[in-house]
Amino acid sequence: MSDDHDDSPIAARVRELEAVLEEKGLLDPRELDQVLEAFTHRASPANGFRVVARAWTDEGFRTRLLENANEALPELGLSMGGGLQVQRLHVVENTEDVHNVLVCTLCSCYPLSLLGPSPTWYKSPAYRAKVVxxxxxxLEQFGLTLPETTRIEVWDANAESRYMVLPRRPEGTGDLTEAELAALVTRNGLIGTAAV
Amino acid sequence: MLSERYRTGDRVRTSAVDPDHHTRLPHYARGRLGTVVGHDGVHPLADLSARGVQQPQQVYLVRFSARELFGHGDHSVTLSLWEDYLSDE
Incomplete structure (x- = not known):
């Protein structure tokens, strides 16, 4: 399983488009490489893990994050402006009563700068059609069985905004440092297909 | 153009039209009754920007019950919907 599909028709189409843009002088290939390199270097789920660990340990940050994530992220040196435009981020919090799960039913919108490249299953028609x-x-297919009393909230990233789930802090982690807590978080936890 | 026609708590119905052009109103959420749960900024209407026309418009977070969308289920689904997609209940 790989996220690289260099031989796929879409990759060929992008290469052709890139070549045309370069030919017309609309695109500097070095500039494109620099932007892509800088962005993919910074885009990692480790960013999301740090955000969660801070929210678990700093009540003020948690409140600001849920209120306005774009304004809270710079506190950790992060932003949603890594791409060509700043995207609005909503952080949705799991509680005892509510479990959140993310999807983009129309394509595969995903908070790349915080979570890194999306997993293949996230882009699959099967997941996108069925999770809504x-x-x-x-969630049971992902090994996550929720109590019947837990209400599930699905967020379809169908337009401009992106989402990230704030999982519940596992019990018995009171003694852990922020870095140790960050190591407990998984990418699927940030999408809502895992508890943490 | 930048009016905020709806407020949090308002009941709204989505357009039932299946347009020929690009849209960001998913098929499963057409002609359905939902509740505005928040505002999601002002963005160019995707249906028009796909054709090169920039018309910024209020986007709302609208929540639907699974029963309303699919006829079954006890969960809910929240979408970002441009004002053009919505009408009063």
Whole structure:
């Protein structure tokens, strides 16, 4: 399983488009490489893990994050402006009563700068179609069985905003440092297909 | 153009039209009744910007019950919807 599909039709189409833009003098290939390199270097799920660990240990940060994530992220040296435009981020918090899960039913919108490249299954038509209509079954396929009393909230990133889930802090982690807490968080936890 | 026609708590119905052009109103959420749960900024209407026309418009966070969308289920689904997609209940 790989996120690289260099031989795929879309990759060929992008290469052709790039060549045309260069030919017309609309694109400097070095500039494009620099932007891509800088962005992909910074884009990692480790960013999301840090955000979660800080929210678990700093109540003020947690409140600011849930209120306005774009304004809270710079406190950790992060932003949603790594791409060509600044995207609005909503951080949605799991509680005892509510479990959040993310999808983009129309394509594969994803908070790349905080979570890194999205997993292949996130882009699959099967996940995108089924998680909106049957989230409980989909989560069970991921090994996450929620109590019947937990309400599931699905967020479809169908327009301009991006989402990240703030998982519940596991019990018995009171003694852990922020860095140790960050190491507990998984990418699927930030999408909502895992508890943490 | 930049009016905020709806407020949090308002009940709204999505357009039932299946347009020929690009849109960001998913098929499963067409002609459905939902509740505005927040504002999601002002952005160019995607249906027009896909054709090179920039018309910024209020976007709302609208929540639907699974029962309303699919006829079954006890979860809910929240979408970002441009004002053009919505009408009063």
């Amino acid at each position: 209509s049957h989230p409980r079954e989909v």
